[in-house]
Amino acid sequence: MLGLEFPNINEVIRWQNIFGSFNKIALIACLAAVIGSLIFILGNAKDPMKAPKGVRNLAETIVDFVDDTVMGTIGKEGLVWTPWLIALFVFVYLCNLPGIIPFFQMPATARMALPLFLAVIVWVVYNAVGFRHQKAGYLGHMLWPPGVPVAMKPLVGLIEFVSNIILRPFSLAIRLFANMLAGHMLLVTFALLSEALFQAKTSKFALVPMGILPMFMLIFLTAFEVLVGFLQAYIFLILTCVYIGQARQGHGDEHHDEPAHAAAH
């Protein structure tokens, strides 16, 4: 009845094993790690006294970009986290990018394993930062923003606990995963639609040129995916920065009103 048969979800996102249980997703993730490292190793090998060009230029642009983001969200004390955040950002971006590269055609982050693992790392890091900088006070600061009435404390504490400890890593992983999967599915849909319309036979001659329309949509969506891949890596970076920044200093600036905390800062 339908003009085209949409393939099962497993056919769209599951890949054959190349050897053992090593498939295309793992290959992309490995390549992303290797290429990401190579950019910085090669960039670092150049003479820093000369004007940067080539790989070093790229590496410096990335460092500048992440530095600016860190300065805007955590502040100057957060700069110690820049190397780790650069690794995270570059890895996520290079995993997103193959979604639009011919022959790869699959973002490695469109499978849940990778985003979930990254989100768990971020979760461990921001909680560790919180305990390191606020000691045991971290839990209290996390659960109760300053100025909460005593009667409301159980409710607010429960909500904050669920949102900070359980929902944060979950939504961080889901955001990256679902965005990349949605993009991949859109590309698959329009690729199949273009193919089906190219091959369709119709008695009305005026309908034949219409077959080209999904093709334009496919090109537009591919360009859109370039943007989405970068944007999702950027959002992952910003959110990681914000979580670390919050864990460092509790709930923003309100603490400076309280003398006990002002002394501690």
Next chain:
Amino acid sequence: MEAISHLVAQGLNADDQKAANAAIGAGFAYGLAAIGPGIGIGYVVGKAIEAMARQPEAAGMVRTTMFLGIAFTEALALIGFVVFILLGL
């Protein structure tokens, strides 16, 4: 919704009927999940553009905060999308 599933159900066996109901549910799940975040993201971006137009020198800061707001709002739509995948395909 029941009327639709009733229409679809005519002349189908139990398995097909279940699949048809799941597909209908998936369509509704994603459609409903997209309403709120759609309005929300429109609001966030609209206000951010207003702020940038009023104070172009603060554009960088506004943009970062805008992306944060979009990311939080969008999460709900994406959970709807995941439910859509789980139910429908």
